[in-house]
Amino acid sequence: MYWFLKVLSWLACRFSMDTCLGVGNFLGRLTWYGVPGKRKRMGIDNVMRCLGTDAQEAERIVKASWVQFGPMVMEVLRYPELIKEGRMQQHVSIEGLEYLQEAIRQGQGGIIATNHSDSWEIMGAALAQYGVPLVGVAKKQKNHQADRFIIEYRELSGMHITYSSDVREMFKMIKEGWLIGLIMDQDPSLRDGIILDFFGRKTNCVTGPATLARFQNAPIFPGQIRHRPDGGHHITIFPPVYVEKTKNKQEDIRRTMQQLVDILEQQIRNYPEDWFWLHDRWKSVREIGMD
Numbered sequence: 078m079y080w081f082l083k084v085l086s087w088l089a090c091r092f093s094m095d096t097c098l099g100v101g102n103f104l105g106r107l108t109w110y111g112v113p114g115k116r117k118r119m120g121i122d123n124v125m126r127c128l129g130t131d132a133q134e135a136e137r138i139v140k141a142s143w144v145q146f147g148p149m150v151m152e153v154l155r156y157p158e159l160i161k162e163g164r165m166q167q168h169v170s171i172e173g174l175e176y177l178q179e180a181i182r183q184g185q186g187g188i189i190a191t192n193h194s195d196s197w198e199i200m201g202a203a204l205a206q207y208g209v210p211l212v213g214v215a216k217k218q219k220n221h222q223a224d225r226f227i228i229e230y231r232e233l234s235g236m237h238i239t240y241s242s243d244v245r246e247m248f249k250m251i252k253e254g255w256l257i258g259l260i261m262d263q264d265p266s267l268r269d270g271i272i273l274d275f276f277g278r279k280t281n282c283v284t285g286p287a288t289l290a291r292f293q294n295a296p297i298f299p300g301q302i303r304h305r306p307d308g309g310h311h312i313t314i315f316p317p318v319y320v321e322k323t324k325n326k327q328e329d330i331r332r333t334m335q336q337l338v339d340i341l342e343q344q345i346r347n348y349p350e351d352w353f354w355l356h357d358r359w360k361s362v363r364e365i366g367m368d
Contacts, residue, residue, distance in 0.1 A: 078220055078222035078223050078226070079222040079223070079225050079226050082154075082222075082223070082226045083226070085154055086154040086155070086156070086157065086230075088154075089151055089154035089155045090154075090155055090157055090158045094155065094158075094168065094308070095308065097148075097151040097152075097154070097155055098148045098151060098152075098308050100147070100151060101147035101148035101149070101150060101151035101152075102144060102147055102148055103147070104147040104150075105143060105144030105145060105146055105147030105148065106144050106147075108143075108146075108147070109140055109143050109144060112143060112355070116355055117136075117139065117355075119355070119357060120135075120139040120142075120354040120355040121135040121136050121139050122135075123139075123354050123358065123359070124138050124139055124349070124354055126276070126278070127276035127277075127278070127345075128276075128346065128349060138349050138350050138354065139354045139355065141350035142349075142350055142351065142352060142353050142354045142355065143355060145195060145196065145304070145350075145351070148196065148308075149195075149196040149197075149198055149199065152168075152196055152198070152199050153198050153199070153230060156202065156230045156233050156234060157233065159199075159202070159206075159234075160202075160206060160233060160234055160235075165202065165203055165206040165207075165234075166206065166207070167309070168199075168203075168309045168310065169199060169200075169203035169206075169302075169309060169310045169311070169312060170305070170309070170310075170311045170312070171203070171204075171207060171311075171312045171313075171314065172311065172312065172313045172314065173298075173312075173313055173314030173315060173316075174207060174209075174314060176298055176314050176315075176316055176317060177189075177204075177209050177256065177298060177314060178208075180256070180296060180298075180317070181208075181209070181210065181254065181256075184254045185254065185295070185296070186250065186251035186252060186253065186254050186255050186256060186257070186293065186295055187251065187256050187257070187290070187295045187296040187297065187298060187317070188251075188256065188257050188258075188259055188286045188289055188290050188295060188296070188297045188298065189204070189211070189256050189257070189258045189259070189297075189298045189300045189314070190259055190261045190286040190297050190298070190299050190300065190337050191258065191259070191260060191261070191299075191300040191301065191302070192260060192261060192262035192301070192341055192352070193260060193262055193352065193353040193356065194301060194302055194303065194344070194345070194348070194351040194352045194353070195302045195303050195304050195310060195348075195351040196302060196310055197260070197302060199302070199310060200258075200300070200302040200310075200312055201213045201231065201234070201236050201258050202231065202234035202235075202236065203234075203310070203312060204256075204258075204312070205234045205235035205236045206234060206235060209256060210237075210254060210255045210256060211235075211236050211237070211255070211256050211257075211258055212236070212237045212238070212239055212247065212250050212255050212256065212257045212258065213231050213236040213237070213238045213239075213258050214238075214239060214240070214241050214247070214257065214258060214259055214260075215227070215228065215231070215238050215239070215240055215241065216240070216241050217240055217242075236258075237250070237255065247289060248289070248292070248293065251289065251293045251295050252293065256298070257289065259283075259285050259286050259289075261282070261283050261285070261286055261334075261337060261338075261341070262341060262352075262356075262358070263283060263356070264281055264356070264357065264358055264359070264360050264361050265281060265282070265283050265361075266361070267281060267361050267365065269283070269284070270282055270283060270284065270361070271283075271284050271327075271330065271331055271334060272362070272367070273331070273334060273335050273338050274335065274338075275338050275341075275342060275358075276342055278359065278362075278368060279362050279367045279368065280338075280358065280359060280362060281359075281361045281362050282334055282338060283334075284330050284334060286333075286334070286337060287320055287329070287330040287333040287334045287337070288330055290318075290319070290320045290333070291320040291322060291326070291329055291330060291333075294322070296317035296318065296319055297317060297318045297319070297320070297333070297337065298314050298315065298316075298317055298318075299314075299315040299318065299337055299340045299341070300312060300313065300314050300315070301313045301315075301341075301344045302351075303344075303348045303351050304348075304350075304351060313344075315340060318333060318336055318337060320333045321333075
């Protein structure tokens with residue numbers, strides 16, 4: 078698997094970005110027909126309930142959110158070309174980079190809280206190429222050859238990679254001035270999550286960004302990546318969010334996470350095609366009858 082992916086990467090690097098994105102879009106549209114009907118219906122229902130669209134518009138949005146997987150895979154395969162001087166900066170623009178740069182100047186670590194929107198894989202690589210000391214938090218893949226490839230290519234862009242199970246290393250690297258990139262839109266276990274309001278629905282949410290930030294007195298930078306009309310991407314980094322530290326730890330975490338979730342919700346409303354609607358986001362609360 079590792080060498081197969083390396084060969085695919087070598088081939089992708091022989092073609093232009095426009096050609097690779099075209100291939101990626103074709104593959105995304107083709108594989109859409111293989112998505113199980115039950116999963117499609119769940120995604121369409123999510124869009125209709127969250128955005129108030131009709132079924133036709135909801136299906137268009139869900140399909141677009143799936144198709145973007147194809148171009149994202151092609152971009153990852155092209156990392157060896159993208160990290161050449163200036164190419165990543167042409168492909169990915171950033172707004173709000175000054176917030177991160179100020180934290181770096183102060184020698185202050187922090188958390189970048191983002192989500193599964195657009196080409197989230199390239200977001201970390203782009204931030205690293207812009208000079209951000211970034212720790213990417215990875216989930217170990219079942220296939221160790223695929224895991225080796227993914228870790229190697231993430232590190233190729235300049236990121237430091239740690240596994241999600243290694244919380245101790247995250248604490249250590251924040252103290253050393255690194256910024257930890259965390260995905261915050263998964264449905265965790267009910268034991269580990271916190272129930273918040275998301276699109277007017279009770280939603281089980283992760284607590285990691287607020288928990289880490291509170292423990293380390295570190296800022297949280299909400300971040301979002303979206304498609305540009307030219308096929309590139311635009312990252313927005315929002316002003317830092319700080320956890321108010323009171324005697325009520327759980328309320329501090331709840332209040333901060335709700336603030337982050339509200340920012341995420343507004344970005345999804347602005348760019349609905351970019352968010353991954355096919356994730357069963359409300360599975361855990363549905364199982365206990367809250368959705």
